[in-house]
Amino acid sequence: MEFQLSEAQKLIRETARSFVDKEVIPHVKAWEEKGAIPQTVTEKMADLGFFGIPIPEDYGGAGLDYVSFALVVEEIARGCNSLRTTLSVQTSLAGTTLLAAGTEAQKKTILAPLARGEFLGAWALTEPDAGSDAANLRTTAKREGDEWVLNGAKRFISNGNLAEYVVVFAREPGTARQDGISAFLVKQGTPGFHVTNVETNTKLGLRASPTADLAFDDCRIPADHLIGRQGEGWETAMYVLNHGRLGVAAGAVGIGQACLELSLEHARERRAFDRPIGAFQLIREMIAEMAVEVEAARLLYLKAAWLRDQGEDNRLAVSLAKLFGAQMAVRCADRAVQIYGGYGFSGEYPVERHFRDAKILGIYEGTNEIQKMIIAHELLGELERAEA
Numbered sequence: 124m125e126f127q128l129s130e131a132q133k134l135i136r137e138t139a140r141s142f143v144d145k146e147v148i149p150h151v152k153a154w155e156e157k158g159a160i161p162q163t164v165t166e167k168m169a170d171l172g173f174f175g176i177p178i179p180e181d182y183g184g185a186g187l188d189y190v191s192f193a194l195v196v197e198e199i200a201r202g203c204n205s206l207r208t209t210l211s212v213q214t215s216l217a218g219t220t221l222l223a224a225g226t227e228a229q230k231k232t233i234l235a236p237l238a239r240g241e242f243l244g245a246w247a248l249t250e251p252d253a254g255s256d257a258a259n260l261r262t263t264a265k266r267e268g269d270e271w272v273l274n275g276a277k278r279f280i281s282n283g284n285l286a287e288y289v290v291v292f293a294r295e296p297g298t299a300r301q302d303g304i305s306a307f308l309v310k311q312g313t314p315g316f317h318v319t320n321v322e323t324n325t326k327l328g329l330r331a332s333p334t335a336d337l338a339f340d341d342c343r344i345p346a347d348h349l350i351g352r353q354g355e356g357w358e359t360a361m362y363v364l365n366h367g368r369l370g371v372a373a374g375a376v377g378i379g380q381a382c383l384e385l386s387l388e389h390a391r392e393r394r395a396f397d398r399p400i401g402a403f404q405l406i407r408e409m410i411a412e413m414a415v416e417v418e419a420a421r422l423l424y425l426k427a428a429w430l431r432d433q434g435e436d437n438r439l440a441v442s443l444a445k446l447f448g449a450q451m452a453v454r455c456a457d458r459a460v461q462i463y464g465g466y467g468f469s470g471e472y473p474v475e476r477h478f479r480d481a482k483i484l485g486i487y488e489g490t491n492e493i494q495k496m497i498i499a500h501e502l503l504g505e506l507e508r509a510e511a
């Protein structure tokens with residue numbers, strides 16, 4: 124057992140930490156008010172190579188391990204969960220789909236610029252009637268000559284309006300559930316592809332991250348925009364989501380860590396009854412509980428990332444890390460707001476934003492309930508009903 128990060132892992136974490144302290148934290152409030160992250164910020168992240176950390180060098184990435192990537196994801200979330208969402212969607216979802224199932228040409232022409240951060244990607248599985256029950260997706264893709272014709276709608280797609288390419292899951296007409304689903308690349312601006320709604324700063328949280336609804340109306344894409352084999356999209360989506368969830372778990376620790384650091388600062392500075400509030404046992408208890416939970420959640424995501432780096436099955440480890448991380452972040456943000464008192468409720472202090480941003484972690488990429496179902500399935504399998 125080795126609990127020590129390598130020098131390279133420490134260096135990339137420090138690089139991300141200093142980027143976040145200088146380029147993210149001082150500006151997040153303004154980004155939220157505008158409902159957008161300036162392109163210059165993602166360009167700086169691209170210059171630092173953050174979008175391609177676990178992608179092989181042949182395809183525009185750095186070819187580093189998943190532990191390094193997850194450490195960077197934690198740091199970005201410590202500053203801004205909207206920005207962390209952009210990183211996760213780009214690398215863990217769109218990038219991993221192409222890496223896992225894309226053709227060599229797709230990897231060279233689309234994955235490589237994605238990994239270099241030259242343009243943004245998005246990943247569209249959810250539909251108005253298919254969220255947790257994603258296999259109920261209704262968007263169809265019909266082959267006509269050298270083209271696929273897409274019809275349907277997608278809901279809540281992060282960066283769906285900004286992405287140069289959207290990975291879209293659609294089914295062959297006449298198929299049901301997991302069968303007949305394939306993944307496709309749809310380029311922004313393709314006739315028949317419409318962004319029908321974008322929600323930014325009217326959401327509970329993630330107010331600097333655009334969440335788009337998309338529609339496909341006889342949208343024709345070239346035959347070579349199919350990703351992977353026809354009908355194998357469901358397996359690809361589940362494989363990719365496991366990578367995405369690892370990022371959410373690391374991001375949860377970033378929020379927990381931010382809440383802990385901000386609480387320590389406030390507990391030292393704020394005075395009541397002639398003493399710093401950090402002298403009161405009830406405040407100290409909240410700090411101690413936060414510290415335990417943040418560290419436990421960090422160890423869970425690091426183990427999941429380490430298993431991935433060893434080439435081992437990490438599905439159980441990922442769901443444990445995502446479920447505990449998402450719940451931990453909500454609890455830590457709640458405690459941080461409590462420690463800040465009225466200032467915690469005010470939009471002037473960042474704990475208010477972390478409180479709002481923590482909630483999404485237990486909703487997207489598989490809700491807390493879905494993670495519990497996966498964990499129980501990994502442990503128990505399917506149990507048959509008794510014969511009547």
Ligand SMILES: Cc1cc2nc3c(=O)[nH]c(=O)nc-3n(C[C@H](O)[C@H](O)[C@H](O)COP(=O)(O)OP(=O)(O)OC[C@H]3O[C@@H](n4cnc5c(N)ncnc54)[C@H](O)[C@@H]3O)c2cc1C
Pocket residue numbers: 212246247248249253254255256278279280281282329334483486487488489490491492493
């Ligand atoms: C800000 C934001 C960004 C998003 N970004 C993306 C994106 O980029 N790409 C994408 O594809 N999707 C994205 N999503 C969609 C997200 O993944 C879904 O919202 C999520 O999967 C839940 O689906 P739903 O909203 O339809 O809720 P539902 O599936 O309707 O769930 C409602 C409730 O029922 C519970 N539930 C459902 N089934 C069961 C069950 N069998 N047992 C117990 N409880 C159950 C759920 O846990 C939940 O509590 C995003 C969503 C948001 C809000």
